[in-house]
Amino acid sequence: MIDILMDKILTIGLEHFLILSGTLFFIGLFAVLAKKNVIAVLMGIEIMFSAVNINLVAFNRYTAAGTALTGHVFAIFVIALAAAEVAVGLALIISIYRQRTSTDVQDYDWLKW
Amino acid sequence: MAMAAMFYLIAFITLGSALMMVINKNIFHSALLMLVSFVGVAAVYILLHADFLAAVQVLVYAGAITVFIIFGIMFTMKGDPKKTNPFSKNAIPAAVLLLLFIVINAVTVVITVWPLSNLNPPETTVRAIADLMLSKYVVGFEVTAVLLLTAMVGAIVIVKGVKKSS
Numbered sequence: 001m002i003d004i005l006m007d008k009i010l011t012i013g014l015e016h017f018l019i020l021s022g023t024l025f026f027i028g029l030f031a032v033l034a035k036k037n038v039i040a041v042l043m044g045i046e047i048m049f050s051a052v053n054i055n056l057v058a059f060n061r062y063t064a065a066g067t068a069l070t071g072h073v074f075a076i077f078v079i080a081l082a083a084a085e086v087a088v089g090l091a092l093i094i095s096i097y098r099q100r101t102s103t104d105v106q107d108y109d110w111l112k113w
Numbered sequence: 114m115a116m117a118a119m120f121y122l123i124a125f126i127t128l129g130s131a132l133m134m135v136i137n138k139n140i141f142h143s144a145l146l147m148l149v150s151f152v153g154v155a156a157v158y159i160l161l162h163a164d165f166l167a168a169v170q171v172l173v174y175a176g177a178i179t180v181f182i183i184f185g186i187m188f189t190m191k192g193d194p195k196k197t198n199p200f201s202k203n204a205i206p207a208a209v210l211l212l213l214f215i216v217i218n219a220v221t222v223v224i225t226v227w228p229l230s231n232l233n234p235p236e237t238t239v240r241a242i243a244d245l246m247l248s249k250y251v252v253g254f255e256v257t258a259v260l261l262l263t264a265m266v267g268a269i270v271i272v273k274g275v276k277k278s279s
Binding site: 009010011012013014015016017018019020022023024026027028029030031033034035036037039040042043044046047050051053054057058060061062063064065066067068069070072073075076077079080081082083084085086087088090091092093094095097101103105106 | 114116117120124127128131132134135140143144147150151154157158160161162163165166169170173174177178181182184185186188189191197198199200201203204207208211214215218219222223227228229230232233234235238241242245246250253257260261263264265267268269271272274
């Protein structure tokens with residue numbers, strides 16, 4: 001029993017990468033939910049993007065190895081989207097900062113009534 | 114065995130720096146720890162035999178996105194730097210909930226039976242990625258190019274503001 005468990009822990013497979021990427025994703029989600037500064041929230045979103053990319057590449061490596069690299073292509077598209085997202089997100093933050101002089105998410109309450 | 118040692122070292126660095134990024138009270142230090150986490154993810158790609166993606170990860174995430182974020186921090190920072198990145202009031206419920214999610218995710222991954230393939234991964238991936246991207250996924254490639262251009266122009270317009278037409 002303990003031998004099987006040690007073998008599972010020491011031979012790195014798909015499960016290890018999935019648990020790593022899932023944990024990284026939830027750390028990023030924790031930054032999004034628990035931080036006050038809106039730039040910290042954006043940083044959490046970037047961590048979540050890179051965690052998702054690990055997932056795509058790990059599935060491509062372990063379930064479709066040697067056949068196609070669709071997961072890699074998909075990951076490249078996700079990276080391009082992340083770059084576009086951070087540019088627009090920071091532009092919005094700087095534009096709002098000019099009016100509110102604050103980066104606190106609690107102060108971004110125009111739509112609250 | 115060597116693979117396992119490398120994996121656990123890289124996983125420890127990646128997850129540890131991501132967690133320190135969330136906990137740190139200084140937003141600039143958070144940005145630097147995010148950079149460490151991105152480089153750790155690039156190392157994970159190398160473990161997965163994705164050489165091109167590792168290079169792209171270092172270029173785009175560790176290079177471009179971190180610089181973007183640091184410029185954003187410089188534009189908006191004021192007051193004491195040690196208090197620029199506080200937790201909001203729902204930090205503790207969020208921590209409990211996400212700890213639960215991490216456990217659920219790990220248990221689900223372990224008990225699921227995955228359809229693994231026994232083939233070896235290719236030595237280099239650049240040529241295969243280029244073939245796929247410019248043949249089967251060429252529409253997505255072009256749409257992504259247009260999207261990047263639109264996002265950059267949109268970001269400039271949002272920051273600069275629009276002149277009133279007289």
